[in-house]
Amino acid sequence: MIGVYWSIDILLSAASTAMAAVVFLFYAGAAMRRRTRFTLSLFAFSLAFLAQSAVSTVIFYYFAHYYTASVAIPLMILMILEVAGLASLLYVVQS
Numbered sequence: 001m002i003g004v005y006w007s008i009d010i011l012l013s014a015a016s017t018a019m020a021a022v023v024f025l026f027y028a029g030a031a032m033r034r035r036t037r038f039t040l041s042l043f044a045f046s047l048a049f050l051a052q053s054a055v056s057t058v059i060f061y062y063f064a065h066y067y068t069a070s071v072a073i074p075l076m077i078l079m080i081l082e083v084a085g086l087a088s089l090l091y092v093v094q095s
Contacts, residue, residue: 002061002064002065003064003068003069003072004069005069005072005073005076006060006063006064006069006072007064008072008076009060009064009072009075009076009079010057010060010061010064012076012079012080012082012083013053013056013057013060013079014057015083016053016056016057016079016082016083016086017050017053017054017056017057019083019086019087019089019090020046020049020050020052020053020054020086021050022090022093023046023049023050023086023089023090023093024043024046024047024049024050026046026093026094027039027042027043027045027046027093028043028046030042030043031043053082056079060075063075
């Protein structure tokens with residue numbers, strides 16, 4: 001059974017993946033319209049960040065079956081910071 005802290009970690013990671021996907025789609029569109037080195041770099045950055053977020057969700061699900069809340073709580077703090085950073089990036093991208 002997955003504990004509460006791991007469930008929160010997984011939900012935060014899924015939210016991070018969704019936000020990273022929106023940022024990726026924005027930068028993919030920008031890279032298609034303006035093929036500059038900068039927009040292609042932003043596209044590559046957002047693709048790497050999307051992959052990292054998706055893999056984190058799977059890893060958290062796996063960890064939830066083997067590790068206790070003593071591991072989940074520090075990871076939750078990192079996920080809260082990641083979601084806050086992505087939310088601010090998403091705000092800037094959509095402005």
